[in-house]
Amino acid sequence: xxxxxxxxxxxxxxxxxxxxxxxxxxxxxxxxxxxxxxxxxxxxxxxxxxxxxxxxxxxxxxxxxxxxxxxxxxxxxxxxxxxxxxxxxxxxxxxxxxxxxxxxxxxxxxxxxxxxxxxxxxxxxxxxxxxxxxxxxxxxxxxxxxxxxxxxxxxxxxxxxxxxxxxx
Numbered sequence: 001x002x003x004x005x006x007x008x009x010x011x012x013x014x015x016x017x018x019x020x021x022x023x024x025x026x027x028x029x030x031x032x033x034x035x036x037x038x039x040x041x042x043x044x045x046x047x048x049x050x051x052x053x054x055x056x057x058x059x060x061x062x063x064x065x066x067x068x069x070x071x072x073x074x075x076x077x078x079x080x081x082x083x084x085x086x087x088x089x090x091x092x093x094x095x096x097x098x099x100x101x102x103x104x105x106x107x108x109x110x111x112x113x114x115x116x117x118x119x120x121x122x123x124x125x126x127x128x129x130x131x132x133x134x135x136x137x138x139x140x141x142x143x144x145x146x147x148x149x150x151x152x153x154x155x156x157x158x159x160x161x162x163x164x165x166x167x168x
Contacts, residue, residue, distance in 0.1 A: 002040035002047060002088050004095040007032055011039055014046035022078040024113070035075060038095055040088045048088040051076040052096050054103045071143065072100040074110035090152075093128050097149035109133070109143030128152055 007015065015037075019025035032051070040048030056073040074096060079088045093108075100108055110130070112121045122142075129148040132140050 002042045002083075002091050004038055004040055004091055007037040007039050007049070011046055015039065015049045018046060018049055018078050018080060019076065021081070024076055024078055036099070038092060040079070040083075040092055042083070042088075047083040048079040048092050049076070050074060050078075050092040050096055054100065054105060056109075070105055071107040071109050072096060072103070072105050072146075074108065077110070089124055090128060093149060097146045100146045101150065106146055107143055108146050108149060109141050111139055111141050 012032075016025060035051040035053060037049065037051045039046050052072055052074045054072050055070050057070055074093075077089065077092060079092075097108055100106075108130075110125070112118060112125055125142055129152050130142040130144045133143050
């Protein structure tokens with residue numbers, strides 16, 4: 001299983017390349033900005049990354065009736081091609097759910113990226129218990145209670161190693 005930990009500045013070049021190879025980045029430099037960012041590391045190599053924000057009220061201002069209120073929103077998630085279907089994505093999502101629960105939020109949401117492999121992304125998120133909420137349209141938000149992800153993550157793997165680094 002990968003080690004899931006906070007990003008360090010030394011990880012930026014590897015994360016930049018990982019995002020670029022997943023068509024999620026076209027800039028030549030990477031900065032974590034105001035995002036919470038975790039990486040998945042195996043044998044000293046960054047094989048996954050996820051950027052998220054706790055306590056987001058995404059969608060509420062648009063008046064969506066099904067909007068759950070404060071939540072954690074995952075902005076970006078990428079796994080190296082050679083490590084897909086090996087538990088890295090689930091480990092990243094489970095760590096975000098764990099942090100969400102610790103922060104007192106109960107819901108996790110995201111919008112799957114469109115593109116050539118959108119169907120496989122959606123299948124992955126469904127396997128992790130996320131579903132559409134709100135209108136089923138392109139760019140629709142997906143989400144679920146964090147407890148579902150934690151229950152599914154625990155059933156799908158051993159206890160996940162994680163490490164919280166001091167702020168950088």
